[in-house]
Amino acid sequence: MESVLRVGKKRYRVILNGIHFSWTELDKKNRDKKTVSVPVSELIGVEKGRVEILPQKKVEESEQHFTVFSVMRGSCRSSPSGLWSVGRTEFYCSSRDHRDHWVTQLKTALAAKSGMRPQRLLVFINPYGGKKKGVQIYRTLASPLLELAGISAHVVVTERANQARDHILKKELTGFDGVVCVGGDGMFSELLHGVIGRTQQEAGLSEHDPTVTLQPCNLHIGIIPAGSTDCVCFATVGVNDPVTSTLHIIIGDSQPLDVCSVHHQSTLVRYSVSLVGYGFYGDVLAESEKHRWMGPLRYDYSGCVTYLSNRSYSGTVQFLPADPQVSSPRDNTRCLSGCRVCSESTERLFPQSDASSHTSSYSPSQYSQDSSQSEGDWVSIEGRFKCVSLTCMSSSCPRSPLGLSPAAHLADGTGDLILVRETHALGFLKYLHRHTNTEDQFDLPFVEVHRVRAVKFSLPPGEEDSEDEEDEEKQIEGWESKTETDGSTHKSMSQQHLAEKRDERGMGDDKKKKKKSDFLCGLCCSRAPSVSVWNCDGEILPFTEILCRVHGQLVRLFARGIEDGAGSRNCRVGNRKCKGRCVLHT
Numbered sequence: 037m038e039s040v041l042r043v044g045k046k047r048y049r050v051i052l053n054g055i056h057f058s059w060t061e062l063d064k065k066n067r068d069k070k071t072v073s074v075p076v077s078e079l080i081g082v083e084k085g086r087v088e089i090l091p092q093k094k095v096e097e098s099e100q101h102f103t104v105f106s107v108m109r110g111s112c113r114s115s116p117s118g119l120w121s122v123g124r125t126e127f128y129c130s131s132r133d134h135r136d137h138w139v140t141q142l143k144t145a146l147a148a149k150s151g152m153r154p155q156r157l158l159v160f161i162n163p164y165g166g167k168k169k170g171v172q173i174y175r176t177l178a179s180p181l182l183e184l185a186g187i188s189a190h191v192v193v194t195e196r197a198n199q200a201r202d203h204i205l206k207k208e209l210t211g212f213d214g215v216v217c218v219g220g221d222g223m224f225s226e227l228l229h230g231v232i233g234r235t236q237q238e239a240g241l242s243e244h245d246p247t248v249t250l251q252p253c254n255l256h257i258g259i260i261p262a263g264s265t266d267c268v269c270f271a272t273v274g275v276n277d278p279v280t281s282t283l284h285i286i287i288g289d290s291q292p293l294d295v296c297s298v299h300h301q302s303t304l305v306r307y308s309v310s311l312v313g314y315g316f317y318g319d320v321l322a323e324s325e326k327h328r329w330m331g332p333l334r335y336d337y338s339g340c341v342t343y344l345s346n347r348s349y350s351g352t353v354q355f356l357p358a359d360p361q362v363s364s365p366r367d368n369t370r371c372l373s374g375c376r377v378c379s380e381s382t383e384r385l386f387p388q389s390d391a392s393s394h395t396s397s398y399s400p401s402q403y404s405q406d407s408s409q410s411e412g413d414w415v416s417i418e419g420r421f422k423c424v425s426l427t428c429m430s431s432s433c434p435r436s437p438l439g440l441s442p443a444a445h446l447a448d449g450t451g452d453l454i455l456v457r458e459t460h461a462l463g464f465l466k467y468l469h470r471h472t473n474t475e476d477q478f479d480l481p482f483v484e485v486h487r488v489r490a491v492k493f494s495l496p497p498g499e500e501d502s503e504d505e506e507d508e509e510k511q512i513e514g515w516e517s518k519t520e521t522d523g524s525t526h527k528s529m530s531q532q533h534l535a536e537k538r539d540e541r542g543m544g545d546d547k548k549k550k551k552k553s554d555f556l557c558g559l560c561c562s563r564a565p566s567v568s569v570w571n572c573d574g575e576i577l578p579f580t581e582i583l584c585r586v587h588g589q590l591v592r593l594f595a596r597g598i599e600d601g602a603g604s605r606n607c608r609v610g611n612r613k614c615k616g617r618c619v620l621h622t
């Protein structure tokens with residue numbers, strides 16, 4: 037369809053074909069002609085009249101106007117890369133019939149995309165996450181956009197921890213195309229556990245057996261960030277912004293994600309997508325749980341306290357290396373939207389399925405993961421470590437924009453194992469500081485990094501996890517999942533308890549008496565505990581000896597990874613960059 041319409045006072049040639057909706061200013065010399073071209077896949081909605089959606093819905097009736105809403109990269113020249121906003125354009129037609137015809141055509145074009153987009157979502161809001169603004173963020177920023185896009189949402193404001201996980205595990209989910217959380221990494225983790233657990237239940241697979249090839253999950257997960265760190269959102273979208281995330285959900289973006297299952301003996305302990313960290317990151321988390329009242333600042337405070345305690349821990353790390361021909365954690369690449377390494381991994385991980393179906397929305401695919409790969413040989417490293425970290429993705433976050441492992445891939449079926457050996461305090465500070473800039477944190481003599489498929493950690497003889505303590509800790513975990521209504525305390529009580537138990541176990545009887553002054557005395561290493569705890573995506577694990585296995589592309593998010601140079605400098609018309617000439621960005 038093609039017409040001359042007015043936008044403001046200027047005349048435009050407006051064209052809608054199956055792929056693009058574009059408008060070019062007329063009455064301009066050729067070289068100055070400005071074209072705005074929006075892929076139909078990035079249209080959000082069309083309304084009759086002159087309509088505004090954000091910050092509040094306002095409708096001005098007009099028989100000859102219609103308003104088009106679309107994805108716009110950036111909101112101004114200085115927008116961070118990856119930030120999306122809502123582009124809004126009012127068109128003026130020659131008559132009411134003409135206007136109605138345009139609206140019908142645009143709605144038909146949008147309807148043709150409906151198979152690629154979610155129609156019905158199950159949304160869980162944690163009213164206590166981050167700065168406690170989850171409900172407000174959803175009502176003012178996300179809900180109006182979902183409504184505009186014709187997506188219906190069943191909203192549950194949670195009343196206790198693990199309510200979202202249990203709902204997904206047990207309740208009827210027929211008709212939902214995705215589950216969405218409004219909250220932080222902890223809320224995401226609830227959805228992750230619910231979706232993976234439900235999928236395995238339905239497939240009749242045991243999650244406990246680390247050798248089982250788990251069934252990839254069709255139900256997509258969306259994250260509207262409203263937490264403290266929001267690392268998963270940042271690393272898969274590039275920014276922590278509720279509007280950007282809602283737009284990715286609306287247009288049905290689909291980003292596969294590797295997941296690590298953590299086992300103790302023959303039991304599944306938890307799943308992780310971001311960090312399974314022992315030593316420094318475990319200690320920071322344990323310490324931070326004692327200071328939850330500080331809010332997100334507790335991590336900075338606890339980071340300093342833990343750094344000053346200057347601890348290191350003994351243990352044996354074993355790992356199964358990934359194929360070094362495919363990629364390496366030190367190859368200076370970045371996993372960006374449409375990443376080649378991840379696409380090729382799709383073919384390797386699911387050789388029988390149609391690889392192209394993995395790039396679109398939640399179209400259910402017949403997955404069957406390749407388990408023919410022989411396990412290979414385990415490599416063993418023994419020593420004293422400041423930290424042992426396993427991450428399935430970069431784990432970038434506002435604190436560390438390139439993340440724990442900048443070249444890690446979101447969906448390549450591997451994780452990066454980072455070993456930081458015992459070193460002097462200044463050396464470790466250098467390592468930590470490099471997370472905040474572009475210097476290579478692996479280019480230090482006491483740091484090594486390996487791309488792996490599985491990791492085992494064991495304690496030195498005499499320090500192993502004792503069965504009695506495990507039973508007790510399991511009870512604590514069970515208690516944690518019981519109904520709780522006070523969002524500010526649910527985690528602190530259980531995690532603090534576990535942290536204290538760890539301290540007790542590590543310090544022995546006489547040192548227990550001086551537990552209260554422990555972190556100050558941590559400066560003097562003789563009193564430091566010999567065993568740390570594992571931080572698993574922000575939760576303390578109740579076991580120290582664990583086996584981790586990476587499951588390639590086990591879940592899918594409504595995201596597309598980080599866009600190359602997205603933001604105010606470039607837009608994409610089809611697959612070609614507009615080099616900043618598009619009027620969206622001039």
Ligand SMILES: Nc1ncnc2c1ncn2[C@@H]1O[C@H](COP(=O)(O)OP(=O)(O)OP(=O)(O)O)[C@@H](O)[C@H]1O
Nearest residue numbers: 165166194195196197219220221222223263264523
């Ligand atoms: N209504 C509720 N009451 C108490 N806890 C809840 C409730 N809803 C969710 N939770 C729990 O709160 C925890 C933290 O939530 P969330 O991740 O949204 O926020 P956060 O501030 O980012 O937390 P974190 O400290 O993990 O970064 C989650 O682990 C989740 O299980």
Ligand SMILES: CCCCCCCCCCCCC/C=C/[C@@H](O)[C@H](CO)NC(=O)CCCCC
Nearest residue numbers: 221265267310311320431436468469471573574
């Ligand atoms: C001299 C300057 C030093 C600055 C050091 C900065 C180092 C930053 C590294 C960033 C690592 C992010 C790891 C992600 C962890 C999340 O899965 C998890 C859940 O939200 N967060 C925590 O455990 C919260 C605990 C995070 C510990 C930092």
Ligand SMILES: [Ca+2]
Nearest residue numbers: 294428445450
């Ligand atoms: Ca990975």
